[in-house]
Amino acid sequence: MNFEKARRLVADLARVNERYLRDDHYRNDIRERLGRTVSRVDVGVARRERDRAPRSAQPFEGLVETSLAIAGIRTEARAPEVVLVVDELREGAAFAGVQTALAAAVALGQRLDRRVRVVMVRWTTPGNSIAAAEALVADRFPETRIDGRPGVRVVRREDVLDTVFGAEDVWMATHWKTAHAIDVAVTAGVIDRARVVYLVQDYEPGFSPWSTEYAVAASTYRAGFRMVVNSEPLRRYLSEVEGIDVPEALTFAPHLDEELLQRVADARRPAEDRVVRVLFYGRPSKHRNLFRLGVAALRVAVQELADDDVRLEFHSAGELHGDVELDGGRGAVKLVSHGTMPWDDYFRFIASTNVVLSLQHSPHPSHPPFDGAISGARVVTNEFRDTRGALHPNLAAVPADARSLGLAVADAVRRVLAEGPTGYAPLADGALGGTLERAIHALATELDEESAR
Structure with missing residues (x-):
């Protein structure tokens, strides 16, 4: 191991220890990922x-x-x-x-x-x-x-x-x-x-x-x-x-929680200075959430938007993981992980994002896509046995492959820049039961x- 690599590891360890001491939710994330020895x-x-x-x-x-x-x-x-x-x-x-x-x-x-x-x-x-x-x-x-x-x-x-x-x-x-x-x-x-x-x-x-x-x-x-x-x-x-x-x-x-989502919609603002924040519901340990497929889709979106006049931020919530480079190893564009969030913090965070990528390879239409769509964000998810395509006008349900998902994310970014958030948009009565x-x-x-x- 060379000196520079050792220096970076020590610096990373210091940051991890500092956050571990001050952030109880981060501690819970670490404990869950490490597992626990049966006592x-x-x-x-x-x-x-x-x-x-x-x-x-x-x-x-x-x-x-x-x-x-x-x-x-x-x-x-x-x-x-x-x-x-x-x-x-x-x-x-x-x-x-x-x-x-x-x-x-x-x-x-x-x-x-x-x-x-x-x-x-x-x-x-x-x-x-x-x-x-x-x-x-x-x-x-x-x-x-x-x-x-x-x-x-x-x-x-x-x-x-x-x-x-x-x-x-x-x-x-x-x-x-x-x-x-x-x-x-x-x-x-x-x-x-x-x-x-x-x-x-x-x-x-x-x-x-x-x-x-x-x-x-x-x-x-x-x-x-x-x-x-x-x-x-x-x-x-x-x-x-x-x-x-x-x-x-x-x-x-x-x-x-429609009252809460109404408040989230009220707090959401159009992209400023052509900066678009993208939220990825990323849970690597939950296979149904298609984490690696989502990362590949974000990389497709980065390439698709390379010539657009837009600055992209990518954030992951749902489970702690290492930050991921999205631009071919150059390090300029990263998916930054925030891990699990307390209930109130999560909704405050999604108010600051105008594009959401949330995948679920199962028949249950999970919550994060609707948290985003109802509160006015543009949301991309994967289709599953034709169950999601017509559930909400802010929800794009596309085939579960990296290119289709990535192009849909890029389209959502462009729509946010052109049109801004939609405002509060509730589900139609009985759409999900x-x-x-x-x-x-x-x-x-x-x-x-x-x-x-």
């Missing part, structure tokens, strides 16, 4: 889970890391609750899917007049705590507070076996690993299948290559749970691919009827 406590809890699991659940040990997470729970006759099972609740990682799951559980709890409890089945990450998780829910859903305190209780995986649940609780699964854990608990006889709700927010087998994980994820759709589906395109896909027919009444559009409130009302009616039998 003795985790090993001990895993052993307890195995020992407490009924015999019918024991064959599932090790199938997935969550397989036995709740199979050994204790239940008793008590006031029933709504129990939402999630991977984790952590500031900086509670994005749209978790937000929607919390909203659904809170709404169902209100409709059934029950308290809500949240169970986290991922091993607790360093720096997280029950108090922080409960405070996050209380901050996002202040109506759940009781006498000014967080009213939604949170249970860590490490504490699940020491918690008593109600025999008549309604359980709500979210991510497929939570649905699988509940399915094993049903097999173990500790949860009633008729009181399980499965909130399906994407076609999650596609999150993994064809594998054990793919097969287990797909099996959760055949577990016999009551399904509530996030978006009409996903409902149709489940019908076509899995042969699962979910009523339209139990389908809802993704929750988009009905309201969450309607779906929860239909679900609660079914559960009430089941209880009356």
Whole structure:
């Protein structure tokens, strides 16, 4: 290693350490990327889970890391609750899917007049705590507070076996690993299948290559749970691919905070001095977000705009990664990574961008494209089985190849320079499905009827 390279590495390390010390969200990003070593406590809890699991659940040990997470729970006759099972609740990682799951559980709890409890089945990450998780829910859903305190209780995986649940609780699964854990608990006889709700927010087998994980994820759709589906395109896909027919009444559009997006639109300004800021929703670890394809598309856009009178800035949000050169190694144009952002910071940031590239190779129409389009930005995304092309006038859905996407980004930049932002532009009514409130009302009616039998 030469002296200059060593000097740069030391300088980079100093900058990383300085930011790590002052920025807790950056620390969480680093911890997630490095992973974590399973501690003795985790090993001990895993052993307890195995020992407490009924015999019918024991064959599932090790199938997935969550397989036995709740199979050994204790239940008793008590006031029933709504129990939402999630991977984790952590500031900086509670994005749209978790937000929607919390909203659904809170709404169902209100409709059934029950308290809500949240169970986290991922091993607790360093720096997280029950108090922080409960405070996050209380901050996002202040109506759940009781006498000014967080009213939604949170249970860590490490504490699940020491918690008593109600025999008549309604359980709500979210991510497929939570649905699988509940399915094993049903097999173990500790949860009633008729009181399980499965909130399906994407076609999650596609999150993994064809594998054990793919097969287990797909099996959760055949577990016999009551399904509530996030978006009409996903409902149709489940019908076509899995042969699962979910009523339209139990389908809802993704929750988009229209008041907030109106404020974002009001804050957005035309490009000044012909500087256009492009936001890329970049998550390298999430294959469905097509990170490398997006980088290639941005490089195509840079070449396409090389002779235009425009100065480009490229920013990535969603997950921390190294900055990426976009101009053939010359270093003048870079994709700068900001990693995950707190909820409010994210929306402040998108107000400063007029072009968004957000990719999702799955049937669920993810939130970032609509956050941008509704608030007046020009957005480019990939088409998926003809589900996105006509969803919003500010949304260009093109084939998932680098040239098509890159040329669409270049066209969006030119339109921003020529026309400026569009201003607030809401979705047409019913474009993605009905309201969450309607779906929860239909679900609660079914559960009430089941209880009356």
